[in-house]
Amino acid sequence: MKPANGGARPLAVAHLTALDVEPARWVRAASRAGFAAVGLRLYPASADGIAYLSAIGSAAHRELRDTLAGEGVAVHDVEFVPVGPGFDPASLATFFEVAASLGARCVNVSGDDPDSARLAATLAALAERAQPFGLRIDLEFMRWRSVASLAQARAVIERAAHPNLALLVDALHLSRSGGTPEDVAALRPASIGSAQLCDASAPLPASDDAAIHEARLNRMAPGAGALPLDALLRALPSHAALSVEMPMPSLPLAERLELAYRSARRVVDRAAADALATTITN
Secondary structure, three states, rough: OOOHHHHHHOEEEEEHHHOOOOOOHHHHHHHOOOOOOEEEOOOOOOOOOOOOOOOOEEEEEEEHHHHHHOOOEEEEEEEEEEOOOOOOOHHHHHHHHHHHHOOOEEEEEEOOOOHHHHHHHHHHHHHHHHHHHOEEEEEEOOOOOOOHHHHHHHHHHHHHHOEEEEEEEEEEHHOOOOOOOHHOOOHHHHHEEEEEEEEOOOOOOOHHHHHHHHHOOOEOOOOOOOHHHHHHHHHHHOEEEEEEEOOOOOOOHHHHHOOOOOHHHHHHHHHHHHHHHHHOOO
């Protein structure tokens, strides 16, 4: 992975930021903007969703691996796997192989099974299958899914009780599901794998449909809205990987990524400086 500027905390960028961009071009654009790592959408979030899973040994796969190596960019996460009632963890064998061949660190999933006991068992089995590939399973909550809040995600993780299963905290989803940075700070640090940064206006979406539209098409750059990002960064453990998820279709790709990196860099570095000042003062 290429080093962050000045030894600062490295930043990744989620593929949803520009989901229409194929992986090799995505890596090159993210690298130019300053990101040390990327997320890749290798699994469709819905039946007709965009995904870029390529067979190991194919021309597309070789190009992606060569581009990652040439740019010095790592793959932080691969996504996005909805875990519903009939989900079979064994079905992800090829997906895990491809992700591992790219050096990915974790797989982002959602909880879409209303039966919490069954969901916990499925996630534990998924985490077990992912472990030999060097992949952690990160559970993301969203207000329109069965696992809709941080509290529900925490309960499922604790019930599954697998060391290779962690939480993904998205700043937008935390806010829109009624969570706070104080709730994040109350978690066991080891239970948090990564976090996604963006910003948004203060008013909550009036419906789930409005929340989905905001999440997929109408986020703001970190620091440009009303989300308590400074407090969230203070609440996160230092090992949690940080990724920017900022779909903003109105901006050209390069401009969008430059804004995402510059804005997130400013917010993350400010939070780090404040934490250091507090430590010195105390």
